[in-house]
Each structure stands twice: as structure tokens, then as C-alpha cells.
Amino acid sequence: MKDLIRRRGFMAFFVIVLLTATLVFGKEWSAEQKDALNAFTKFIAAALHGNLEDMKSYWHPKYVGWDYAQALPMNYDAFLKVEEDFYMNYKFKKFEIDPLEIQVEGNLAIIHLNYDDVFSDSIGKEISASGRWTTIMLKQDKKWVIMSSVWIEK
Numbered sequence: 243m244k245d246l247i248r249r250r251g252f253m254a255f256f257v258i259v260l261l262t263a264t265l266v267f268g269k270e271w272s273a274e275q276k277d278a279l280n281a282f283t284k285f286i287a288a289a290l291h292g293n294l295e296d297m298k299s300y301w302h303p304k305y306v307g308w309d310y311a312q313a314l315p316m317n318y319d320a321f322l323k324v325e326e327d328f329y330m331n332y333k334f335k336k337f338e339i340d341p342l343e344i345q346v347e348g349n350l351a352i353i354h355l356n357y358d359d360v361f362s363d364s365i366g367k368e369i370s371a372s373g374r375w376t377t378i379m380l381k382q383d384k385k386w387v388i389m390s391s392v393w394i395e396k
Contacts, residue, residue: 275344278351281386290337310394336360349381
């Protein structure tokens with residue numbers, strides 16, 4: 243009897259995992275969602291290659307971001323300083339995103355994703371990080387720019 247209950251419990255768990263995976267990973271994105279995600283993916287590619295000038299072209303001048311591990315959010319200038327310091331001391335080896343949900347309403351997009359990255363310091367020591375990330379983008383002059391991001395490392 244206990245074995246039957248365990249099998250049914252396992253099957254129920256398996257079905258829930260399968261349904262969740264289908265909903266999240268089997269999603270078909272609309273043209274608007276793909277457009278916003280494509281812009282964000284280009285931003286990530288610029289970050290991966292350490293191209294700060296290209297990255298800056300994706301930040302809105304009124305950008306505010308928040309790493310939840312920090313006490314306060316950062317405005318554009320403070321965030322730019324953090325990024326400049328980062329790229330002076332570190333280099334990305336890998337930067338992958340897994341979009342979970344993308345909501346587009348007019349010229350506003352909200353992208354929820356998981357991220358996984360590996361970077362190395364000046365002596366080559368590799369550091370891994372992963373977590374959750376939400377980005378709010380605004381479409382201006384036919385280009386998506388990042389208004390805000392919040393993220394937390396797992």
C-alpha cells in the first residue's frame with residue numbers, strides 16, 4: 243500500500259514538473275516579446291564581450307537598478323561606475339539567460355529570467371553566479387532600452 247502511494251505521489255510530482263516545464267520552456271513568444279528579448283540578448287552579448295560602450299546604448303539615462311544584496315538601488319551614474327570597475331578587474335567566460343516570462347504592453351516590456359554566469363578575475367580565478375533577474379524595458383525610437391533591473395543571486 244505504501245509503495246502504491248509513493249508511486250502515485252511520484253507520478254503526480256512528475257506530471258507537475260512536466261506541465262511546468264511545458265509552460266515555461268515550451269512557450270511560443272509573440273513578435274513583440276521576441277523583439278524585446280532580442281534587444282536584451284544583444285545587451286547580454288555586449289556584457290559577455292566587455293563592450294561597455296555598447297552596453298551603455300541599452301541603458302536609459304534615467305536607469306535605476308538594484309542588486310537585492312545591496313542596501314539601495316543605483317542610478318545610471320552609480321551603476322556605470324560599478325560596471326567600469328567590474329570590467330577593469332573581471333572578464334566574463336559565460337553569461338547565459340533563461341527567459342521565463344515576457345510581458346509587453348505597448349512600449350513597455352517586463353522580462354523575468356534566470357541567469358547563470360562565470361567570470362574570471364585578473365589572476366584567472368573563475369567565479370560562478372546565478373540567480374533571478376527582472377528587467378523593465380522601454381521602446382524609444384524603435385529601440386528597446388533598459389529602464390530598470392532587479393536581480394538576486396541564488
